[in-house]
Amino acid sequence: MHTGVESPRGVWWKPAHKAEKVWVVLAFAWCMVLFAMMPLWHWKGGQNPSGIRARVEPEAYRARTEEFIATYQVGEEENGIPIVEPPPGSDVYLLGQMWLWTPSLRLQKDVEYTLHLSSVDVNHGFSLYPFNINFQVVPGYDYGLRVTPTEAGDFRIVCNEFCGVGHHVMVGRVEVIDPAAAAERDESEPEEAQDLTLNAPDEGGEGDR
Amino acid sequence: MKGGFRVCPTTSLRVHRQADGLIKANAVVATVSLLVGGITGLLVLLTRWQAVHLLDAVMFYRVLTIHGMSMLIFFIIFFEMAVLYFAGPVLLNSRVPAPKLGWSMFWLMLLGAVMVEWTMFTGRADVLFTSYVPLKAHPLFYLGVILFAVGTLITVAIFFGSLVVAKREKTYEGSVPLVTYGAIAAAIIAVITLVHGAAIYIPTFFWSIGIGNVDPQVYRMVWWGLGHSSQQINVAAMVAVWYLLGALTVGSAVINEKISRTAFVLYILFISMASAHHLLVDPGMGPTWKVVNTSYFMYMAVLASMIHGFTVPAGIEVGQRVRGFTKGMFEWLRRAPWGDPGFSALVFSVIIFGFVGGITGVTFGTEQINIIAHNTLRIPGHFHATVVAGTALAFMGVTYYVIPLIFRKKVAFWSLAKIQPYLFAFGMLIFSVAMTFAGTFGIPRRHWDMTFSDALFDLQFSPAANLVVTVMALGGLIAALGGAIYILVTVWSVFLGQPMEGDATYVDARSS
Numbered sequence: 001m002h003t004g005v006e007s008p009r010g011v012w013w014k015p016a017h018k019a020e021k022v023w024v025v026l027a028f029a030w031c032m033v034l035f036a037m038m039p040l041w042h043w044k045g046g047q048n049p050s051g052i053r054a055r056v057e058p059e060a061y062r063a064r065t066e067e068f069i070a071t072y073q074v075g076e077e078e079n080g081i082p083i084v085e086p087p088p089g090s091d092v093y094l095l096g097q098m099w100l101w102t103p104s105l106r107l108q109k110d111v112e113y114t115l116h117l118s119s120v121d122v123n124h125g126f127s128l129y130p131f132n133i134n135f136q137v138v139p140g141y142d143y144g145l146r147v148t149p150t151e152a153g154d155f156r157i158v159c160n161e162f163c164g165v166g167h168h169v170m171v172g173r174v175e176v177i178d179p180a181a182a183a184e185r186d187e188s189e190p191e192e193a194q195d196l197t198l199n200a201p202d203e204g205g206e207g208d209r
Numbered sequence: 210m211k212g213g214f215r216v217c218p219t220t221s222l223r224v225h226r227q228a229d230g231l232i233k234a235n236a237v238v239a240t241v242s243l244l245v246g247g248i249t250g251l252l253v254l255l256t257r258w259q260a261v262h263l264l265d266a267v268m269f270y271r272v273l274t275i276h277g278m279s280m281l282i283f284f285i286i287f288f289e290m291a292v293l294y295f296a297g298p299v300l301l302n303s304r305v306p307a308p309k310l311g312w313s314m315f316w317l318m319l320l321g322a323v324m325v326e327w328t329m330f331t332g333r334a335d336v337l338f339t340s341y342v343p344l345k346a347h348p349l350f351y352l353g354v355i356l357f358a359v360g361t362l363i364t365v366a367i368f369f370g371s372l373v374v375a376k377r378e379k380t381y382e383g384s385v386p387l388v389t390y391g392a393i394a395a396a397i398i399a400v401i402t403l404v405h406g407a408a409i410y411i412p413t414f415f416w417s418i419g420i421g422n423v424d425p426q427v428y429r430m431v432w433w434g435l436g437h438s439s440q441q442i443n444v445a446a447m448v449a450v451w452y453l454l455g456a457l458t459v460g461s462a463v464i465n466e467k468i469s470r471t472a473f474v475l476y477i478l479f480i481s482m483a484s485a486h487h488l489l490v491d492p493g494m495g496p497t498w499k500v501v502n503t504s505y506f507m508y509m510a511v512l513a514s515m516i517h518g519f520t521v522p523a524g525i526e527v528g529q530r531v532r533g534f535t536k537g538m539f540e541w542l543r544r545a546p547w548g549d550p551g552f553s554a555l556v557f558s559v560i561i562f563g564f565v566g567g568i569t570g571v572t573f574g575t576e577q578i579n580i581i582a583h584n585t586l587r588i589p590g591h592f593h594a595t596v597v598a599g600t601a602l603a604f605m606g607v608t609y610y611v612i613p614l615i616f617r618k619k620v621a622f623w624s625l626a627k628i629q630p631y632l633f634a635f636g637m638l639i640f641s642v643a644m645t646f647a648g649t650f651g652i653p654r655r656h657w658d659m660t661f662s663d664a665l666f667d668l669q670f671s672p673a674a675n676l677v678v679t680v681m682a683l684g685g686l687i688a689a690l691g692g693a694i695y696i697l698v699t700v701w702s703v704f705l706g707q708p709m710e711g712d713a714t715y716v717d718a719r720s721s
Binding site for chain 1: 664
């Protein structure tokens, strides 16, 4: 017997004790379960961060976002941020810059959109409150995610990547409306705001283009 | 440069004068860095604790940058340089090859560290620890990191040189001890890490003075080859220190050299790719790249930690049984030296690193779970359990042996030193678990104001989140108290402490 500060003499490549063997086999088996789970979940699960990835010049992305806003803007600006209501199934552009998310989005429940994220200056972080869904927003890269809002409500986008001294004021807005419920509400008294549950919305995106 | 050896009266190891000197110098600078990182950490805590909210936004981000760099780079790497000088020359009874170069590199690292600290303290580098391009710092920030990395790389080379010298001069018989083997693994990972560091900081330095460009996504990828791999140096060095503390405190046995050494090899082979888990929700990489790097490769490194998590406690048990504590299942544990801060630090380091740090790390490294963890407080919750309650606590534990064995001083305030690991581990456990839970509410990391009082749109986290943050703050304060005691004990012992008895004069090898 020797300790870890003593040199082992002779050949130290010796069979392990049974207890040690059992532990290594168990640990290895568990690692293999984890190893299998990630690709399996990727194929079978409905929520993956893969998305559609492309390089984009920051100025080109800004132009795309401005065109998107001009096309689908509705009503007044709110806090200086335009409100945009894109049609179902369309490409939605969200732009991060110090220290704003532009535009505010109004989406419909149970409709799939392709949500594009990019930045025109430094790294930002897309964090959807209160669902706690997080993506990295990197300048020069267009991150397209197929998303289907599953809950109606008023959501916030927090920036969770440090982006300079105004980082903590960078909050955006996403509103998800339920057209069916809205039609009903027109006929009856307004209901109380729906509680937001923590069901994750379906983040699609099986393949890459 | 003066040479000569002394014989350690406790361990009978022959200790080279230059090894003593270099270990002392690196350990002292590490402790100073720990003090800077600790004070800034406390300021960060008192600001994130919304009830106190001490600093303004500018100072908060500045102090957070200083906390990250001082702790994760300067404290831990200076300490690891001391570990390398111990695990190489001291454990192998050998001399330090090229001591002049060793001292030059120590001063170069110190110069780099001072440059980085200066840019941060003067507000020229408010870019946080990760300094993601295109956030730009003063060129001297990047240059300081580069100089520090060069010094580290050459110190690692001196360590490899000490292995060659010891082998050639036959200062030990058989194979190198397991602790040295673990240090070799840490040193190899350090080379991989520093190559990544050069690959990213050199172009970023040129970019900062207006030459060339750095792609933000490429920066993130290569930077994490440095940023995460450096945590793997910490893991390998920490595990080596676990074996060292086991040997010093209870005469732990190495149950099977083959198993323990193979586990260290797994770290070397697989840990670098695991850096990919920082990019799981990034736009630049495809799903195949993400899944391969984070599942297959990472789990083989996880296996290595699982193995050490078994062999270290088992070695303690065997060591204790050999010493005669054989009654029943648990006499070995009950009669363990719980009043020895080296031993309690070892035990808490293994437990918190494995159960809190390990489990959170492995789960957050999953492609899908990462979506709900990325950049929330869950992430710092995880790594305060690994690198603080794991690595830093193990390093604190071994300090209580470095003081008598290398500095030749008695540990001052022994009764305080005895409770220090308990306070620090308990505080850090509460802190990191509460921080992890706070992250589940979506509270972002690196954020000055979780009430969003100046934001365009209102946002209110649930009152439960505030409660969890308060618990986190209380845990952090307890840990800070433990950290302060550590610094008091070490500084007092080293500079004002009583010298150890016993002969410690250096005798030149030629005249003896």
